[in-house]
Amino acid sequence: MDPWIAQPSLSLDLKVGLPTPAKVVLVEETNNFLAVSRTKDREVEALEAELRRVGDENKRLSEMLRALLANYTELQGQVNDMVVVAAAANRQSSTSEGGSAASPSRKRIRSDSLDTAPHHQQNTRKPSPSPPFAAHDQMECTSAAATAAAAFHHEPGSRVREECKSKVSRRYVHADPSDLSLAVKDGYQWRKYGQKVTKDNPCPRAYFRCSFAPSCPVKKKVQRSADDRTILVATYEGDHNHAQPPRHNGGGSKAATRSTPAATEAARPAPPPLPLQHQHQHQQKQEAATGPSSEVARKNLAEHMAVTLTRDPGFKAALVSALSGRILDLSPPRD
DNA sequence: CGCTTTTGACCCGCGC
DNA sequence: GCGCGGGTCAAAAGCG
Numbered sequence: 014m015d016p017w018i019a020q021p022s023l024s025l026d027l028k029v030g031l032p033t034p035a036k037v038v039l040v041e042e043t044n045n046f047l048a049v050s051r052t053k054d055r056e057v058e059a060l061e062a063e064l065r066r067v068g069d070e071n072k073r074l075s076e077m078l079r080a081l082l083a084n085y086t087e088l089q090g091q092v093n094d095m096v097v098v099a100a101a102a103n104r105q106s107s108t109s110e111g112g113s114a115a116s117p118s119r120k121r122i123r124s125d126s127l128d129t130a131p132h133h134q135q136n137t138r139k140p141s142p143s144p145p146f147a148a149h150d151q152m153e154c155t156s157a158a159a160t161a162a163a164a165f166h167h168e169p170g171s172r173v174r175e176e177c178k179s180k181v182s183r184r185y186v187h188a189d190p191s192d193l194s195l196a197v198k199d200g201y202q203w204r205k206y207g208q209k210v211t212k213d214n215p216c217p218r219a220y221f222r223c224s225f226a227p228s229c230p231v232k233k234k235v236q237r238s239a240d241d242r243t244i245l246v247a248t249y250e251g252d253h254n255h256a257q258p259p260r261h262n263g264g265g266s267k268a269a270t271r272s273t274p275a276a277t278e279a280a281r282p283a284p285p286p287l288p289l290q291h292q293h294q295h296q297q298k299q300e301a302a303t304g305p306s307s308e309v310a311r312k313n314l315a316e317h318m319a320v321t322l323t324r325d326p327g328f329k330a331a332l333v334s335a336l337s338g339r340i341l342d343l344s345p346p347r348d
Numbered sequence: 349c350g351c352t353t354t355t356g357a358c359c360c361g362c363g364c
Numbered sequence: 365g366c367g368c369g370g371g372t373c374a375a376a377a378g379c380g
Contacts, residue, residue: 207372
């Protein structure tokens with residue numbers, strides 16, 4: 014039963030000066046209509062007020078997000094600087110020890126980073142004396158691999174150390190747990206060549222090669238984090254020996270226009286996980302070509318954070334709970 | 349038709 | 365030497 018029908022004022026009006034039943038019904042409906050209109054007006058006003066309040070809150074949250082973003086960018090820069098300093102220090106120490114670049118990896122050294130696909134089968138069992146990326150300094154871990162670099166310092170001889178030797182960087186990407194594609198958007202074209210379930214993580218690990226240039230030695234491993242399955246951990250090995258592919262291919266091969274998960278990665282405007290030196294070069298190129306890249310980076314980051322938040326069921330639930338609580342508090346009491 | 353993805357098999361390093 | 369586990373290969377299937 015609607016609340017306005019039970020209001021005492023309505024029952025009073027019904028009994029005054031109404032000679033015929035038809036008129037009684039007419040007046041009753043008119044009064045009902047007026048009561049409904051008044052109630053609706055109050056509801057509309059309340060909703061408008063709530064809308065204004067939410068709008069203000071949205072503005073405030075946007076400002077907080079901007080401030081957070083600025084702090085993040087600043088901290089990211091500091092971390093980059095620290096990693097550069099640490100990498101320089103490690104280069105000095107490693108060269109003073111006789112140069113670790115010539116030490117062979119304990120793991121099987123494959124030469125497919127040098128050779129093109131047709132002969133890698135015959136050459137894979139031979140040790141590769143100096144892959145192209147080995148000519149660079151060995152400790153070229155990116156800022157994203159700060160944790161790997163830290164592990165390297167604590168665990169000499171471990172697998173992490175090997176990875177750092179061959180220019181390993183890591184990138185953590187938030188992803189929908191229901192999305193099983195294991196696609197990490199980084200601006201490059203990747204071809205998946207294997208998938209494996211590892212011992213320490215029930216989620217499968219996917220192996221990718223750079224498919225933009227056949228001789229590109231870069232490999233990528235993508236696996237969901239065992240702790241938080243909404244996070245994809247992308248591990249990059251090696252360094253691209255080519256420029257970043259264009260965002261969209263106009264009249265390229267058919268495969269380039271396909272909408273496969275790996276192909277769609279290349280169409281997204283996300284910054285590539287370049288090592289530090291290349292990141293700086295890339296940034297300078299971008300700045301020269303398109304103006305300051307910090308704006309673009311901030312925009313991308315803001316979009317990413319917004320997407321991440323809106324995809325998070327917990328965030329949605331919290332938002333709904335907060336809004337419903339406010340609405341109930343602000344709603345006019347009905348007797 | 350050309351490319352990518354899938355997936356079982358295989359290779360190889362490492363620990364015991 | 366053997367088994368385990370990570371990484372890779374390559375044939376088949378899928379896709380536009």
